[in-house]
Amino acid sequence: MADAPKLVNITVDGKPVAAPAGTLLIEACKTVGIEVPSFCYYPNLSLQGACRMCLVRVEKMPKLQTACTTGITEGMVVVTDSDEIRQARKSMVEMLLGNHPLDCPVCDAGGECELQDMTFSYGAAESKFIELKQHRDEQQWSPVVYFDRPRCILCYRCVRVCGEGMDVWALGVDNRGAVSTIVPNKQDHLECEECGMCIDICPVGALTSGAYRYKTRPWEMKHVGTTCTHCADGCKTTLGVRRSDTGMEIVRGDNRDKSGINGDFLCIKGRYAFDFANNEDRLTQPLIRKGGRLVPATWEEAFEFVGRRFKEVLDREGGRAIGVIGSTRTTNEENYLLQKFARVALGTNNIDHHRTADFPAFAAALHGKSGATASMRDVYNASAILLIGNDPTEEHPLLAWQIRNNVRLHNARLYVVNSRPIKLRRQAASFTQVTSETDFTEFLGGDESLASFATREGWNAVRDKLRAEQGLVIIFGSEIFGEDIQALARFAASVPGAKLLCLGDYANSRGAADMGLYPDLLPGYFPVSGAGKFHQEWKITPAAPGMNIGQMFEATKTGQLKALYVIGANPVGRLNVNPSTLKNTFVVVQDMFLTETAALADVVLPAANAYEKAGTFTNTCGDIQILKKAGEVTTAKPDFEMIVRIADAIGFDVRKLVPFGHGVHADMGQSRGAQSGEADQHAVWLEANGLEPKMSPFDPVATLDEIQRLVPGYDVSRTELLAGNDQHTSIAAMGPGTVQNPELIVPAKNNLFSSGTLGRYSRTLNSVIENKDPEPADAVPTD
Amino acid sequence: MRFSDQFEQRFTEMLTHYPTKRSVLVPTLLYAQDEVGFLSEEVIAEIASRLDLTELDVRNVISYYSMLTTKPRGKFNVQVCRNISCLLRGADELIEHCEKKLGIGHKGTTPDGLFSFEHVECIGACSWAPAVQVNYDFHENLTTETMDRVLDEYRKKVQ
Numbered sequence: 001m002a003d004a005p006k007l008v009n010i011t012v013d014g015k016p017v018a019a020p021a022g023t024l025l026i027e028a029c030k031t032v033g034i035e036v037p038s039f040c041y042y043p044n045l046s047l048q049g050a051c052r053m054c055l056v057r058v059e060k061m062p063k064l065q066t067a068c069t070t071g072i073t074e075g076m077v078v079v080t081d082s083d084e085i086r087q088a089r090k091s092m093v094e095m096l097l098g099n100h101p102l103d104c105p106v107c108d109a110g111g112e113c114e115l116q117d118m119t120f121s122y123g124a125a126e127s128k129f130i131e132l133k134q135h136r137d138e139q140q141w142s143p144v145v146y147f148d149r150p151r152c153i154l155c156y157r158c159v160r161v162c163g164e165g166m167d168v169w170a171l172g173v174d175n176r177g178a179v180s181t182i183v184p185n186k187q188d189h190l191e192c193e194e195c196g197m198c199i200d201i202c203p204v205g206a207l208t209s210g211a212y213r214y215k216t217r218p219w220e221m222k223h224v225g226t227t228c229t230h231c232a233d234g235c236k237t238t239l240g241v242r243r244s245d246t247g248m249e250i251v252r253g254d255n256r257d258k259s260g261i262n263g264d265f266l267c268i269k270g271r272y273a274f275d276f277a278n279n280e281d282r283l284t285q286p287l288i289r290k291g292g293r294l295v296p297a298t299w300e301e302a303f304e305f306v307g308r309r310f311k312e313v314l315d316r317e318g319g320r321a322i323g324v325i326g327s328t329r330t331t332n333e334e335n336y337l338l339q340k341f342a343r344v345a346l347g348t349n350n351i352d353h354h355r356t357a358d359f360p361a362f363a364a365a366l367h368g369k370s371g372a373t374a375s376m377r378d379v380y381n382a383s384a385i386l387l388i389g390n391d392p393t394e395e396h397p398l399l400a401w402q403i404r405n406n407v408r409l410h411n412a413r414l415y416v417v418n419s420r421p422i423k424l425r426r427q428a429a430s431f432t433q434v435t436s437e438t439d440f441t442e443f444l445g446g447d448e449s450l451a452s453f454a455t456r457e458g459w460n461a462v463r464d465k466l467r468a469e470q471g472l473v474i475i476f477g478s479e480i481f482g483e484d485i486q487a488l489a490r491f492a493a494s495v496p497g498a499k500l501l502c503l504g505d506y507a508n509s510r511g512a513a514d515m516g517l518y519p520d521l522l523p524g525y526f527p528v529s530g531a532g533k534f535h536q537e538w539k540i541t542p543a544a545p546g547m548n549i550g551q552m553f554e555a556t557k558t559g560q561l562k563a564l565y566v567i568g569a570n571p572v573g574r575l576n577v578n579p580s581t582l583k584n585t586f587v588v589v590q591d592m593f594l595t596e597t598a599a600l601a602d603v604v605l606p607a608a609n610a611y612e613k614a615g616t617f618t619n620t621c622g623d624i625q626i627l628k629k630a631g632e633v634t635t636a637k638p639d640f641e642m643i644v645r646i647a648d649a650i651g652f653d654v655r656k657l658v659p660f661g662h663g664v665h666a667d668m669g670q671s672r673g674a675q676s677g678e679a680d681q682h683a684v685w686l687e688a689n690g691l692e693p694k695m696s697p698f699d700p701v702a703t704l705d706e707i708q709r710l711v712p713g714y715d716v717s718r719t720e721l722l723a724g725n726d727q728h729t730s731i732a733a734m735g736p737g738t739v740q741n742p743e744l745i746v747p748a749k750n751n752l753f754s755s756g757t758l759g760r761y762s763r764t765l766n767s768v769i770e771n772k773d774p775e776p777a778d779a780v781p782t783d
Numbered sequence: 784m785r786f787s788d789q790f791e792q793r794f795t796e797m798l799t800h801y802p803t804k805r806s807v808l809v810p811t812l813l814y815a816q817d818e819v820g821f822l823s824e825e826v827i828a829e830i831a832s833r834l835d836l837t838e839l840d841v842r843n844v845i846s847y848y849s850m851l852t853t854k855p856r857g858k859f860n861v862q863v864c865r866n867i868s869c870l871l872r873g874a875d876e877l878i879e880h881c882e883k884k885l886g887i888g889h890k891g892t893t894p895d896g897l898f899s900f901e902h903v904e905c906i907g908a909c910s911w912a913p914a915v916q917v918n919y920d921f922h923e924n925l926t927t928e929t930m931d932r933v934l935d936e937y938r939k940k941v942q
Contacts, residue, residue: 172843185839 010076019072026054026067029080036080037089037118039096039203040155041068044409045164048156051096053118055088056080064088086122093123099133099178100204101150109205111218112256115153141190143767144210144272145199147182152206154180158198165265167404167426168192182206193752194768195397196271200254200264211272211764212252216242221251224630225259225724227617229329229507229610230269230755232356233376233398234619236260236724237270239611239630247632250274250611261376261623261726267397268768269755274611276761277631282592283606284635294594294604299637299645306603307649309586310346313562314650319348319542323552323561326353326517327568327639328506329758331615331627333700334639335508335515336523336707337657338567341643344538345652349519349528349546350561354569355745356505357620358481359513363525363737365489366500370732372492374473374499376621377726380406382499384413384469388488389437390477390503393423394751396620399475399503400424413469415462419479432462437479445487466491472498478505478747482739504620505748506756507610511618514711514729519546524711526735533710538656548744549575557581565646566590567639568607570757572597574746588646590639593761606636609758613638615700616721623726624716641698648697660702784829790814794833804834808844812851821855849903857892857899859937861885862916865902868909873926877913878902880927884934897941898934 005020012029019028026036027043039051047069055064059077064085067078079085096115104110136149156173159182163169170185170192184190199207221240228235236259240252253271258264276282286302287294297305313321324342326335335353342351366372379385379402392400400423406412407427416428417440425431434440443459444466466472472495480488485502492498504510516523522534528545535541547555549571555561563586571577573596582600589601598604610617611631618624648654708714713734716727748756753772759765786794793814797807808830815826822845831838845851861881865874882888885898892899908914911923915930922933 169837169839172837172839174843174846176847183839183843185837 008072008074008076010072010074010078012078013080017072021072023072024068025056025058025065025070025072025076025078028072029067029078034080036067037122038068039114039118039153040157042157042160042201044405045157045160048160051153051155052092053089053122055085055092057082057085089122090124093119094127094129096153097123097127098129098131099150100153101133101135101148103151106214107151107205108208108213109151109202113205114203139188140210141184141188142192142194142210143771144194144196144268144764145184145190146208146210146213147184148206148208149181151204152182153204154182155203156182157201157203158182158207161197161201162192164408165401165405166193166195166197167423168195171198191772193393193397194268196266196268197264200256200266200271209272210767211275212240215251216240222248224628225257226611226628226630227507227625228253228266228270229617230273230758231267231396231398231750232504232506232509232620233262233396234507234617234621234623234625234726235262235266235270235398236625236726237266239274241630247634248630250277250631259724260625261619262398262401265398265401268752269397269759269762269765272764273755273759273762274631275763276592276758277609277611277633279593279761279763281594281761282633282636283594283598283604284633285606287601287604289602294599294601302603302605303642303645303649306588306605306646307651309602310563310565310646311650313586314346317562319346320350320546321560321562322346322348323350323547323555323564324348324352325549325552325564325566325569325571326351326512328354328356328504328509328512329610330508330512330568330639331610331613331700332508332511332515332618332624332707333615333703334567334643335512335517336711337640337643337700337703339516339523340538340657341647342565343522343541345647345650345657347540347542349542349544350552351517351546352519352549352552352744353512353517354506354549354571354574354748355513355740356509356748357478357502357513358485358740358742358745359502359504359510359731360518360521360525360737361482361485361739362500362502363731363734364739365485365737366732367734367736368732369489369493370730372489372499373622373728373731374475374501375623375726375728376402376619377623378473378499379403379475379501379621381410382406382412382473383410383471384415384466384473386415386417386466386472386474387424388417388441388474388476389419389479390475391418391420391422391424392475392503395477395505395748396503397752403427415466417462430462430465432458437477438484441476441480441484441488444491445484445489467495469495470497473501474498475501475503477503478745481742481745501621505750507619508617510620510622511616511624514618514622514714514731514734515707519548519551520738522735523707524713524734525731525737527738537706537710548741550744553577553581556585559584561585564588566597566601567643570595570597572600573757590642591757592636593757595757605642607642608633608636608638612636613640613700615640616704618729619726622713622729622731624714624721624729625726626721626724638698640700640703644697654697658697658699658702659706660697660699784825786815786818790818805836805840808834808836808841809848812841812845816851822851822853827853849901855892855896857897858941859897859917860899860901861934862901862903862906864904864906864908864912864914864916866905866909868912869914872912874902874913876927877915877925877930880930881934884931897938 007018008021009018015032017028017032029036036054038054040048049066049069054067056067057079058065138148140146159171162171174183199209221242223238225238228237237253239250241248241250285296288297326338407414413429414427416425416431529543566589587601588603589598590605590607591598614629615627616624647657713730753765753769827841831841863878890901906916915922
């Protein structure tokens with residue numbers, strides 16, 4: 001550990017302030033609660049000194065100084081508020097407003113505009129300028145980025161976040177002086193990653209988003225902090241929701257309060273691609289196949305029908321004739337409930353999901369090795385990172401942001417090993433292009449004397465450097481699986497303090513794996529044969545491994561599998577299953593859309609998405625985070641409720657499935673007689689806050705209790721979790737895992753603008769793809 | 784694209800003058816403009832790639848300096864100073880005269896491609912105001928008559 005930096009003592013407005021040497025004056029003031037206003041200064045971006053709002057008086061300096069570019073020095077005496085300073089700031093605001101259109105009543109930023117706030121705090125009510133304002137028409141730079149030039153105050157935040165933060169460098173400044181203007185890289189349009197960081201960081205309404213502009217005002221929305229449902233990085237996103245005809249409509253996504261593992265970062269998917277929820281193709285009522293056609297039915301009819309048909313198969317052939325396919329985008333509670341439903345209510349281990357990474361082998365490699373996994377926060381703070389395979393810029397935008405900014409701000413050393421020249425090589429201290437990531441991994445974990453590769457010399461140098469690193473984080477993609485993960489773990493064990501990170505593809509891919517959506521593994525990677533405490537708790541658990549996803553479709557073909565229950569997955573679209581193989585199988589699908597799989601089903605149940613329910617997600621690092629219900633489409637139900645309803649319809653005692661009511665002794669007002677109206681009020685309050693008491697069989701918190709009790713490594717702080725903070729789970733504490741058949745691992749291959757089924761139904765993503773490439777985008781496998 | 788050997792020699796030499804590559808951008812643009820006549824898309828792309836900059840970066844710098852242009856100019860670029868000293872000593876008359884004589888306005892080019900005309904900020908010749916710069920040459924203490932002679936001299940040069 002380096003010594004703590006020397007403290008420097010200064011005086012601000014008479015208050016003594018001590019801060020580490022090198023601290024900027026504006027930051028030092030913040031530590032004692034003194035606000036120095038600024039537009040262009042933004043933490044962790046390069047200094048600009050453009051807006052002149054942060055002027056302060058520093059004793060013995062001839063002129064007012066910009067607090068954002070002045071480092072503190074010993075004995076500095078600073079005044080941040082005086083007539084002189086107020087006058088200076090007032091003049092700055094007056095200049096900024098000189099050509100500002102003052103169209104606040106229609107501007108998207110109105111109500112949360114920094115220029116508005118500054119004008120109220122520091123500006124004048126009148127202006128000396130009598131010149132006519134120069135109007136410029138709004139420009140559309142991309143499907144999501146609009147630019148309103150007169151509103152711009154030239155703080156250059158957008159230019160810097162695009163370049164330094166995103167390493168895209170798509171924005172610049174043309175001309176000089178009064179006619180300076182922000183310009184996009186392709187003269188009249190943008191060619192970029194469409195992350196929307198420029199819009200988010202804009203202190204005024206100069207940059208606005210195609211998804212949100214002119215739709216609503218900030219104060220008309222309710223803001224709900226939840227977890228993104230796209231890639232596996234688990235960004236916290238704050239969704240702005242508003243009442244609509246069908247419930248609550250999501251109109252905006254951002255993370256302006258910088259809470260969560262991602263700070264203010266979001267990619268295009270997190271920021272704009274919530275619009276699948278409002279897609280007109282969304283299913284709004286249960287469908288039952290009658291006379292070869294899917295026709296609308298009531299929920300009661302549908303549940304009764306599914307229950308009856310499942311029961312028939314169970315009575316005739318038992319659970320082994322039913323298969324269950326889970327989702328990588330349903331919550332941990334739903335995944336846990338689903339496998340429990342399969343194992344306990346149906347009595348089968350025929351359960352699987354779309355695997356995108358070999359988490360069971362990861363669990364096997366790290367079994368008992370505590371502290372060997374990296375969290376998303378570790379990636380930002382690690383002193384060195386080894387990235388083998390994957391292209392995080394496309395597939396894991398937050399991970400790429402963490403790596404990039406760790407290198408930029410903390411001088412971390414990045415070692416990239418990839419078969420393609422991925423964009424992150426630009427941040428890399430060393431880039432090793434290999435023909436196969438597996439070979440390199442085997443080399444790393446292998447016996448040095450045996451390794452004989454053509455490129456060994458270069459590889460040796462990389463390995464020696466890696467061995468010398470302290471606090472190395474090793475990140476690997478789906479290129480590495482099975483025994484190779486063991487090899488990598490062996491190598492990690494030889495580097496003091498090294499941690500591993502395994503990359504899966506979907507929002508809850510890790511959760512699906514951790515929760516035991518495997519035919520041979522229970523939650524926490526325990527083998528089905530040794531059910532142990534699960535058996536004690538559940539009483540019945542089949543001991544023989546069930547069918548995996550491939551075997552299930554083989555079995556539908558042969559007629560061995562009579563019923564298939566698919567939740568939030570599209571195996572037909574992805575595995576090219578011949579529709580005729582499902583001809584004699586009773587198929588139930590829970591999904592938002594009529595996917596290729598749903599189109600073949602006998603019953604389709606319209607599902608709520610992750611933005612419309614409560615629960616938890618585990619990101620690919622193993623960080624568990626809470627989901628809060630933001631949007632609502634009243635015609636859809638959460639998968640959790642549907643699973644319970646189907647169990648009930650089969651005739652299964654749902655109390656054995658969801659331990660609701662256990663140990664809950666709450667007075668809901670029943671005993672209060674005349675005051676019993678309070679019970680209703682209480683229930684309303686609980687619901688409004690997303691806190692339903694565990695008195696309902698549809699309450700996922702009861703299942704979260706069970707997960708935390710039975711899945712080792714998930715015993716994280718409930719307080720922190722409910723407070724919206726990420727908690728790192730421990731895969732080391734879980735079961736022994738197993739090495740999987742690599743053929744079952746099918747990477748999602750999503751890029752920045754695709755996101756499986758969700759992406760197909762996102763108008764924003766599609767418009768960006770169409771705008772980029774007139775040719776139809778490469779077929780992307782869907783989940 | 785290909786530049787002259789002289790350009791290449793200067794470029795290679797300049798790279799050694801500064802700690803960072805991008806520092807040679809402005810002089811490189813000037814030499815390229817002198818050679819090609821203006822900073823074409825092709826020139827911008829070439830210089831950007833040589834200096835590891837985005838084309839956007841290069842364009843931003845070009846737009847900052849009025850001496851750099853992305854549009855073709857006439858063979859002789861007549862720049863009349865209109866800052867305070869020149870203004871007091873008749874720059875306005877000179878500007879009006881030139882516009883009439885050449886038949887073009889600010890930043891215009893004559894149809895024969897011989898002359899471009901623009902008024903500029905101070906060219907540092909206040910002691911000899913009013914002053915005009917044609918390409919890299921200065922003409923001082925001008926009147927409308929001497930201005931005519933200057934223009935005729937240039938016209939003669941190409942005949």
